[in-house]
Amino acid sequence: MEILHYEFMQRALIxxxxxxxxxxSVGVYLVQRRLSLIGDGLGxxxxxxxxxGVLTSTEPVWTALVAAVAGAVAIELxxxxxxxSGDVALAVLFYGGIAGGVVLISQAPGxxxxxxxxxxxxxxxxxSQGDLVVFxxxxxxxxxxxxGLGRYLFAVSNDEEYATASGLPVLTLNLLLAIxxxxxxxxxxxxxxxxxxxxxxxxxxxxxxxxxxxxxGTVLVGTAIGVVSSVAGVGTSYYTDTPSGGTIVLFAIAxxxxxxxxxxxxxxxxxxxxxx
Amino acid sequence: MTPLDPAVLEFRxxxxxxxxRAVVRGLDLSVGAGEVVGILGAxxxxxxxxxxxxxxxxxxLGGEIRLFGEDRRAFDDWxxxxxxxxxxxxxxxxxxxxxxxxxxxxxxxxxxxxRLRADDRAAxxxxxxxxDLGDHARTPMTDLSGGQQRRVLIARALAxxxxxxxxxxxxxxxxxxxxxxxxxxxxxxxxxxxTIVLITHELGxxxxxxxxxxxxxxxxxxxxxxxxxxxxxxEHDDEWHHAHGGPPEQRPGLGLGLSG
Numbered sequence: 079m080e081i082l083h084y085e086f087m088q089r090a091l092i093x094x095x096x097x098x099x100x101x102x103s104v105g106v107y108l109v110q111r112r113l114s115l116i117g118d119g120l121g122x123x124x125x126x127x128x129x130x131g132v133l134t135s136t137e138p139v140w141t142a143l144v145a146a147v148a149g150a151v152a153i154e155l156x157x158x159x160x161x162x163s164g165d166v167a168l169a170v171l172f173y174g175g176i177a178g179g180v181v182l183i184s185q186a187p188g189x190x191x192x193x194x195x196x197x198x199x200x201x202x203x204x205x206s207q208g209d210l211v212v213f214x215x216x217x218x219x220x221x222x223x224x225x226g227l228g229r230y231l232f233a234v235s236n237d238e239e240y241a242t243a244s245g246l247p248v249l250t251l252n253l254l255l256a257i258x259x260x261x262x263x264x265x266x267x268x269x270x271x272x273x274x275x276x277x278x279x280x281x282x283x284x285x286x287x288x289x290x291x292x293x294x295g296t297v298l299v300g301t302a303i304g305v306v307s308s309v310a311g312v313g314t315s316y317y318t319d320t321p322s323g324g325t326i327v328l329f330a331i332a333x334x335x336x337x338x339x340x341x342x343x344x345x346x347x348x349x350x351x352x353x354x
Numbered sequence: 355m356t357p358l359d360p361a362v363l364e365f366r367x368x369x370x371x372x373x374x375r376a377v378v379r380g381l382d383l384s385v386g387a388g389e390v391v392g393i394l395g396a397x398x399x400x401x402x403x404x405x406x407x408x409x410x411x412x413x414x415l416g417g418e419i420r421l422f423g424e425d426r427r428a429f430d431d432w433x434x435x436x437x438x439x440x441x442x443x444x445x446x447x448x449x450x451x452x453x454x455x456x457x458x459x460x461x462x463x464x465x466x467x468x469r470l471r472a473d474d475r476a477a478x479x480x481x482x483x484x485x486d487l488g489d490h491a492r493t494p495m496t497d498l499s500g501g502q503q504r505r506v507l508i509a510r511a512l513a514x515x516x517x518x519x520x521x522x523x524x525x526x527x528x529x530x531x532x533x534x535x536x537x538x539x540x541x542x543x544x545x546x547x548x549t550i551v552l553i554t555h556e557l558g559x560x561x562x563x564x565x566x567x568x569x570x571x572x573x574x575x576x577x578x579x580x581x582x583x584x585x586x587x588x589e590h591d592d593e594w595h596h597a598h599g600g601p602p603e604q605r606p607g608l609g610l611g612l613s614g
Contacts, residue, residue, distance in 0.1 A: 106448060109447060109448060110447070110448045222467075226466070226467040227466055227467065229457060229458065229461055229464065230461055230466065232450070232454065232458060233458035233461055236450065236455065236458060237439070237441075237458070239411055239439055240437060240439055240458075240459075240510070241458075242409075242410065242411060243409040243410065243411060243432070243435075243437040243439075244432050244435075244437065244459060244461070244462055244514075245430060245432030245433075245462045246461060246462065283448070287447055287448050287449055290449050291449050291451065291492075291494045292449055292450060292451045292454060292492070292494065293448055293449060293450040293451070293454050294454070295449070296448055296449055
């Protein structure tokens, strides 16, 4: 494998593996509670953090992490209050993030909004050694929450009222889920990109739920699809010289479409719609 | 129950509502151990709000609510309370098995980052067995009928082996066969001394279990008695049609005036 000779490709592939593992494990709870697009919004917010990092010559991974986590906590607190104006508050936060990001980075020395492209859509040449260490640590933390507390997150996402009435710490669990979503967005910022990460959280789960018959099965199949999409996408983007994030997402869409067609065919042939 | 035992649940001059607006005012109601209480009333009469106040899902705006003798706001032994919400199905695009849903009712007993213990698994299996779905533990929820899904939600409430079971409309929209399965399950629990509070429109097969009927109207209790008399049934029919958009039948002798 020629591409493995290049260190930047090794780093990009490891980053792809990490995001392929983490994104669906978070996304399954977002899909379950019909918050599929929250990752997209947090990507917008993280962009402002990236721009602030570029402007102040700070590592953008850290500034993006701060911005995304702060945004996630704000969103969850707005959601918990359940006000109808919450929807508008989210719009302000999301578009404030992307507008602030574009304006801030235009002020950076030699900065134009074009510099944001690799953050928005992913690039295989940008993952540094330092990024990888941070991504690995963040991914471990995300997986510890999504798998270690999976039953609790399932309970809260499945039936929040029931979870409250059974004495679970619902607000804490919701905040944890919001924070790991934000962290996953940041892990994605090199190879997938902030505007495309939401797709890698949602599409593998959308495909997996057509194949699996249990929640656990959905998580496992979705994670497998996530890893295949992200690693194949990064590999392909080397040969085709395309942005890695877009390539990854096209892989995930292709898998989803194939699975959806297969599921539809099986249903027409009278089979059970799930494998079990 | 000795006279010294506290009531299982008790409302003392309680105002309950949402956003600072009381739906139920000045409620005094006490339920003792082993009672099977039917809570009846028209939509908007405050019966659901009362139950939600008990469970911390609606705000206590005045007065007091006590669970097992303890102020609800300080109460944290939720293992003793099983709740079956009104929602008929577990709506979600993500597949989940009967066992996974019932396990979510056991979590107050499971430490974070720990695997389920053998007694947790046994409790989940027993709860599924109690609603006679033992053959379906690994079945996806979406493969079950609406009535079977309701039974799963009851099993979820039983997963901690609660002393008090609260059910909001457990029979609404459930076919006769599933209602009977439900009645058998509740009967077995009542026989073991579990206190049951049941909000209901249609009594059906659960009727013989009920030892006491509490009727709400306009946020107040208008009837609290040991038995359901004939007159009440007529009233109850009216109320059912009302709630389901059917024609409210006008019958003579509406002593309780439920449809108001």
